[in-house]
Amino acid sequence: xxxxxxxxxxxxGLVATIGACxxxxxxxADNAVSSVDIxxxxxxLSDRWKLTNQGxxxxxxxxxxxxxxxxxxxxxTIIYYGSDENGNLTLNRKLVWPMLRTIPNDTHASLIxxxxxxxTPVIKINNEKSSKEQLKHVRxxxxxxxxxxxxxxxxxxxxxxxxxxQAVMIEQxxxxxxxxxxxxxxxxxxxxxxxxxxxxxxxGVYTIEARSDKSEDITIKPGxxxxxxxxxxxTKQGQNTVFNSSLEIEKRRNYVASLQQVLQLKTxxxxxxxxxxxxxxxxxxxxxxxxxxxxxxxxxxxYYAAIWANDQAEYINPFFPFLGNQRGNESAIxxxxxFARFMNDEGKHIPSSIIAEGDDIWDGAGDRGxxxxxxxxxxxxxxxxxxxxxxxxxxxxxxxxxxxxxxKINKDGVIGSDSDELxxxxxxxxxxxxxxxxxxxALISANYLNNELDRKSIADEYYNKALALRTAIxxxxxxxxxxxxxxxxxxxxxxxxxxxxxxxxxGIFERKEETLDALLSEHLWSADGIYSEAGNKTFWDxxxxxxxxxIFSAQETDTAMRYxxxxxxxRLLGEHVPYAVEAWPEGNQRHLSAESxxxxxxxxxxxxxxxxxxxxxxxxxxxxxxxxxxxxxKHIRAFNNDFNLCVERDGEDYTIKITQINGHSxxxxxxxxxxxxxxx
Numbered sequence: 001x002x003x004x005x006x007x008x009x010x011x012x013g014l015v016a017t018i019g020a021c022x023x024x025x026x027x028x029a030d031n032a033v034s035s036v037d038i039x040x041x042x043x044x045l046s047d048r049w050k051l052t053n054q055g056x057x058x059x060x061x062x063x064x065x066x067x068x069x070x071x072x073x074x075x076x077t078i079i080y081y082g083s084d085e086n087g088n089l090t091l092n093r094k095l096v097w098p099m100l101r102t103i104p105n106d107t108h109a110s111l112i113x114x115x116x117x118x119x120t121p122v123i124k125i126n127n128e129k130s131s132k133e134q135l136k137h138v139r140x141x142x143x144x145x146x147x148x149x150x151x152x153x154x155x156x157x158x159x160x161x162x163x164x165x166q167a168v169m170i171e172q173x174x175x176x177x178x179x180x181x182x183x184x185x186x187x188x189x190x191x192x193x194x195x196x197x198x199x200x201x202x203x204g205v206y207t208i209e210a211r212s213d214k215s216e217d218i219t220i221k222p223g224x225x226x227x228x229x230x231x232x233x234x235t236k237q238g239q240n241t242v243f244n245s246s247l248e249i250e251k252r253r254n255y256v257a258s259l260q261q262v263l264q265l266k267t268x269x270x271x272x273x274x275x276x277x278x279x280x281x282x283x284x285x286x287x288x289x290x291x292x293x294x295x296x297x298x299x300x301x302x303y304y305a306a307i308w309a310n311d312q313a314e315y316i317n318p319f320f321p322f323l324g325n326q327r328g329n330e331s332a333i334x335x336x337x338x339f340a341r342f343m344n345d346e347g348k349h350i351p352s353s354i355i356a357e358g359d360d361i362w363d364g365a366g367d368r369g370x371x372x373x374x375x376x377x378x379x380x381x382x383x384x385x386x387x388x389x390x391x392x393x394x395x396x397x398x399x400x401x402x403x404x405x406x407x408k409i410n411k412d413g414v415i416g417s418d419s420d421e422l423x424x425x426x427x428x429x430x431x432x433x434x435x436x437x438x439x440x441x442a443l444i445s446a447n448y449l450n451n452e453l454d455r456k457s458i459a460d461e462y463y464n465k466a467l468a469l470r471t472a473i474x475x476x477x478x479x480x481x482x483x484x485x486x487x488x489x490x491x492x493x494x495x496x497x498x499x500x501x502x503x504x505x506x507g508i509f510e511r512k513e514e515t516l517d518a519l520l521s522e523h524l525w526s527a528d529g530i531y532s533e534a535g536n537k538t539f540w541d542x543x544x545x546x547x548x549x550x551i552f553s554a555q556e557t558d559t560a561m562r563y564x565x566x567x568x569x570x571r572l573l574g575e576h577v578p579y580a581v582e583a584w585p586e587g588n589q590r591h592l593s594a595e596s597x598x599x600x601x602x603x604x605x606x607x608x609x610x611x612x613x614x615x616x617x618x619x620x621x622x623x624x625x626x627x628x629x630x631x632x633x634k635h636i637r638a639f640n641n642d643f644n645l646c647v648e649r650d651g652e653d654y655t656i657k658i659t660q661i662n663g664h665s666x667x668x669x670x671x672x673x674x675x676x677x678x679x680x
Contacts, residue, residue: 055141153179292358324637429490504550
């Protein structure tokens with residue numbers, strides 16, 4: 001039975017926090033903060049891409065190049081594509097095989113090979129070689145489709161797709177006769193092969209190949225079509241090389257469709273809806289079947305068959321239960337088991353990353369506050385997955401990580417770490433805001449989890465530690481920085497930093513107004529999101545997405561939505577699409593997977609305000625933007641359930657409807673102020 005406890009104060013905000021919040025319209029369009037003019041900035045956007053029912057498309061009319069990553073259990077593909085100054089197709093396929101390890105077997109030791117456009121079957125039309133492909137149309141809908149014009153009114157669509165389970169990428173060459181006369185298409189056989197040196201591979205020689213499935217003359221009548229398939233793959237000695245190419249593409253499309261059936265976002269904004277769909281895909285596809293079990297990995301051409309305390313434990317693992325993706329949930333618990341291997345009695349920190357399919361570690365940045373990341377992610381995951389056995393298994397890891405963190409506490413009551421998740425790229429001092437806010441978040445969720453598991457005394461201990469740490473954070477980090485009464489990132493820090501948004505994300509609002517002013521000022525906000533540090537043009541999407549969550553949590557919904565809409569449109573329909581990115585200038589805006597999970601969590605935890613508080617219980621604050629009358633999340637799989645959550649405007653108030661797949665439902669009349677607590 002569904003039970004409702006209305007107007008419950010969110011623990012992460014504590015009692016004083018809610019009183020500090022203003023109404024959701026306090027920063028309406030007519031009364032916005034003194035900040036970068038987001039409306040004017042949005043006016044400068046030019047949409048290269050357009051929405052379709054299943055994805056996005058680009059009608060090619062100029063020179064432009066981009067890249068996209070797509071992944072399966074045994075392969076990741078980074079496709080560089082576009083139109084050159086003469087309108088011709090440019091194409092390079094960078095393929096990564098994470099389980100074909102190279103020497104030295106370090107973080108970056110995946111077998112990688114580039115296949116330029118020249119590695120393709122030679123095409124002849126009526127016995128005349130076709131040397132140019134004029135790119136006309138590009139479609140992204142879970143696969144990448146590049147349509148070009150050849151000679152004699154023949155069009156060619158190259159559809160590129162990773163296999164969902166095998167170490168192969170499929171490229172379908174689909175020819176269509178758009179003319180008035182029959183045409184004969186000839187594709188010469190492609191038999192490309194390279195062997196790597198035996199002393200460069202953990203498993204000896206690797207064979208890299210590209211093979212077409214047919215080489216014959218095909219007569220195509222007007223209006224008819226024909227296809228040729230090319231398989232790009234790599235193997236170690238004795239591996240199977242038989243692929244059903246068309247079936248592999250079908251499996252990929254079915255996988256993409258299956259993700260669209262769960263955790264469905266329905267809002268009046270089609271761009272945000274579609275960006276959310278793409279975020280789910282990029283989040284869930286980057287899971288690799290390693291000898292150390294399923295491992296979610298960031299990707300980007302560098303980070304595979306390995307896990308990190310931030311990307312996996314902190315960013316994406318708490319999201320997987322909401323998606324209900326079986327491989328995702330398995331990869332999450334597997335990652336925590338790997339981290340738990342490194343608990344010790346010597347007081348040594350858990351390594352930041354476990355690499356090489358679980359065989360080694362990377363520890364190059366020392367203690368980054370990784371225990372805070374792991375404890376936060378593990379406790380949030382345990383609550384949302386609602387599996388008592390898994391939660392009980394995770395308790396020792398959570399307890400150990402919190403105990404380790406408190407061994408680093410100073411006389412001012414804050415937690416120390418050698419660095420933070422930026423690993424020394426920017427100064428972090430000995431005690432930084434990020435490590436402390438993550439510890440605070442971990443204590444909150446650990447309190448809920450221990451109450452759920454009847455460990456009342458430990459739950460009370462974590463509650464009291466959270467209260468004390470909150471006070472210490474305000475005393476130690478609260479400061480005037482560049483004229484804003486916000487937070488110094490570390491003692492002596494005199495430049496605004498993106499992570500000043502973290503207190504908002506975790507429900508601390510005493511410095512809300514000035515923190516918002518600082519985040520959205522010209523010091524930090526840019527056309528690409530929030531700068532990592534004032535005066536430096538570097539940006540990381542993870543910080544921007546955490547900030548959006550914080551602004552939504554602070555009930556500044558209209559302000560948050562204006563910036564979130566701008567960001568979503570730029571990432572989905574702009575010049576580099578269709579996912580959240582890692583950073584710039586580092587990495588050339590790689591499509592790292594966990595950033596997409598942070599986008600999705602901006603919706604689930606920010607816009608809808610869902611915070612797990614038990615196996616069958618969560619806090620909820622679905623603050624509607626003033627321009628929307630309704631929004632829904634359908635088929636939410638968290639809390640061992642399958643339910644729909646909808647909110648609609650009802651005069652000055654709101655109606656929340658929660659419907660479970662078993663037919664049980666609840667209608668909640670809500671004043672739109674304090675969050676409510678819902679219990680199944």
